[in-house]
Amino acid sequence: MHEYQGQPIDELVGSGKPVLIQYYADWCGPCQMLKPVLEELSKEITDVTFYRVNIESYRDLAVSAGIQSIPTVVVYKDGKEKVREAGFKPKHLMETWIKANK
Numbered sequence: 001m002h003e004y005q006g007q008p009i010d011e012l013v014g015s016g017k018p019v020l021i022q023y024y025a026d027w028c029g030p031c032q033m034l035k036p037v038l039e040e041l042s043k044e045i046t047d048v049t050f051y052r053v054n055i056e057s058y059r060d061l062a063v064s065a066g067i068q069s070i071p072t073v074v075v076y077k078d079g080k081e082k083v084r085e086a087g088f089k090p091k092h093l094m095e096t097w098i099k100a101n102k
Helices: 009-013 029-044 059-064 091-101
Strands: 019-024 049-054 072-077 080-086
Touching: 009 019, 019 029, 029 049, 029 091, 072 091, 080 091
Parallel strands: 019 049
Antiparallel strands: 019 072, 072 080
16 A cells, blocks of 8 residues: 555556545544555555545645545546545455455
8 A cells, every 4th residue: 555645646547557545634533444454455456556645735636536524435447536435444345345346
């Protein structure tokens, strides 16, 4: 799982491989609960690239992505948003959701 470092988002999601981005904040309890779930899944689902975006550091990106609550997980495919989900999900539900939407 990669921490977003400010690279152009179009380059990130247009890599040809599905990209999952978790929008989070350090003060968000459900975000912190989701972090280890996504870290594990990033090692198991290797055909998806996983990123985390701290909305406190990259507020403009969160606004342009239409993030209204956190955690929000967005899957991008072929450079376009495919699906998003807000809130915490346990590992088995998140795994099913990712595999169905990659």
